[in-house]
Amino acid sequence: MKKVILRALVCAGLSLSLPTLSHSADLTIGARAELAMDPHSQWLDTNTAYYNHIYSALTKIDEKSQIGPDLALSWQTVSPTEWHFKLRPGIKFHNDEALTARDVVASIQRARTLPNATSPYTGAISSVQDVSAIDDLTVSVKTTRADPALLYGLGYISIIPESLTKATTDSFNTGTSVIGSGPYKFVSYRAGDRIVMERNPGYYGAKPRWDKVMFRFIADDGARVAALLGGDVDLIDFVPPRLIERLKSAPNVNVFTGVSDRPIYLIMDTERDDSPFIRGSNGEKLTKNPLKDRRVREALTIGIDRNLMAKRVMEGAAEPASQPVAPHFAYSNPSVPMPGYNVDEAKKLMAAAGYPNGFSLSVHCTNDRYVNDEKICQAIGQMLSRVGLKMDVQTLPRSVFFPMATNHKPEGRYSFLLLGYASSGDAGFFPNALHSYSAEKKLGSWNLGHYSNAEVDAAIGRGLAASDLKGRYAAFSDAIKVAMDDRALIPLYTQSVVVATKKGLSYTTWANERTIADSASAN
């Protein structure tokens, strides 16, 4: 009898203590980028990564950059310029207000009309003409033209309660207006220091993994890595390549690498006959621009050793690229061959084009924008010197580089420069960076060498006029093949995404380099 009572007491005691045995799972992330608290003020992918935690949107992108439903369960085009989105029923905001079509409409309107936005979201949804609520769960979006890529743009617009759409950017900065419907609720924010969120128990999607998520903003690479090694954070993003080996050899750290959306390539001035940074091999002015000759562009392309660049200069955190679009998008063309590496052939081509002694060329790059951009620039200078060119390597901070590089007047711009243009679902690379420059038609604003090819333009035009994404991607795929055959741009490599965590955690990387708390899991 005593034993039975004893056993019963022990069981009772255990069952009482069981709730305390379950531990809270918190995640602390050391993030490189800080965020803007107003979700409609700055259109930046690093901002969207944060908003993915707190807010929902009509659609959302997954880690392979494919679009899928979020608030909108389904959609249809009732006409080429009108879309109807059917919302998920029963969604509540973090303040228990119900989410209806009116909130969606108000949020999209706010994103389109917010004053003082330096990178306005109007750029993401430029084809949207009007938004209205047909009923509580249906939103109608009217566009000025057929825009099959609308779904991608709408994925950037965070949905906030209609009652808060009159809120100023200031009230977001203090945190009072930060109400969303995402997997995590806002808790606190200290500018320049950290943002804290906690699980939203009423979330409509997959159960959020963590009880509390804290992002600490540590912009300096060395300090961020030190924070992980010292155990102050559980996960860090944007690991610099030079520290990958150090982290891999640390006993308490895991390193995760994945392919990213960002190809890095070289742009050549093919418009001006007197290009300011191209001179003869003795410094004399040239009568014509050597980069206008396809043989010279071919020589430069095969004079660069992409494998060496990816393995050594990028220390494995890159994949050699055959074209300036990321390979996992349907509009990249698999029939474009990877350029070989052949210095002798390159020299022969240069001689055939009339430059047996080469010429002088300055290459311009940023030194604080892309991973290892300064080192890549120097590597390019060295590799092209072997082909016979007199190279001058200039690296600049991006605040100086970009205004000069994007100046489309004839006396501006560099002759030979490095750029990274992220590939995305809406394939903005083609009208913005490959199509010939036209100020009136608003095309080619990132075609910084003013490359112009009627066949490429025609293919891009077909793509822009296509009624669905498949047609668009197919036409763009043709365009990139023609462009690469003509050596319009020199593709180098696609950056890799590198994330490091403490032992006991694993992380699935995102192609668009977003840092998402729920992609980390304890194992």
Added chain:
Amino acid sequence: MFLYTVIRLGQGALLLLAMSVLVFVAIYAIGNPITMLINPSSPQEVIDETIRRLGLDQPLYVQYLRFLAQAVQGNLGVSYISSQPALRLIVERFPATLELTLTAMTIASVIGIPLGLVAGYRPNSPLGRAIGTISIIGISLPSFWIGLMLITIFSIRFGILPTGGRGQTASILGFESSLFTRNGWSHIVMPAINLCFFPMAMIIRLTRAGVRENITSNHIRYARAKGLSSTRILFGYILPSISIPLITVLGIVFGVLLAFGVVTETVFAWPGIGKLIIEAIRTGDRPIIIAYLLFTVLLFALINLAVDILCAIIDPRISLSGAR
């Protein structure tokens, strides 16, 4: 004294105006910041519209006058990156930098002044020479290297101190500071030590030189002859004599550390204004840069005014209104 203060404040205002013109012209010369800030996938019409809305297509003097009109109302612009008012950002982050700098200066003074006095009083003793050498090392070693070494040794190797950031703060008498919590102390120790080497070295060398200069003066010889102890002479007579140049230089060093303690704040992820300005420069966030530089000018002007008044109070021979 009151008239003097008013005149100095007026000069400060003129200085601010001149500085604002300089800064504005210099930053304008860099070029259009929009291409760096705006998402490259934005269509051209959105880019043009944004340039127009921010007034960046206006000529330089129009932009400057617009800025001036807003500035006198206390609005120094809104950050391009975070959309927060620039002045508010600076004022919010300033206490963190002030706290760190005051801690570093206190450590530097408390250690540096006695060491400097000893080194000056007995320059040829082993202790005196050692102090002199240490002060040279303190100035020469780059602070980012010392910072990273401190983190590597104490945070990663031994794990006794955190790798960065500011600790929890507590409020006493309305002042909020991380010095009032134990967690705060563990976070401020390393950055403060990292920051104190430069001022400490300066204090040691200045004090030492001052002592060397004063020790041969008549009143010190008389005190020695009277048989006063070394400690009494050092702290009671020599220290007040050298305090004028010491305070003047300390004022400047304090201002420099406040405005440009960027390296320490970056390495230790300390959320102060140094980290703010370096990020603003890198991202081309013009309103923050302009607001910050004006703030710095004001800071230096105020510190110098305070130092001058302090010197006049300490030394009755100094007349603020100039020699008669």
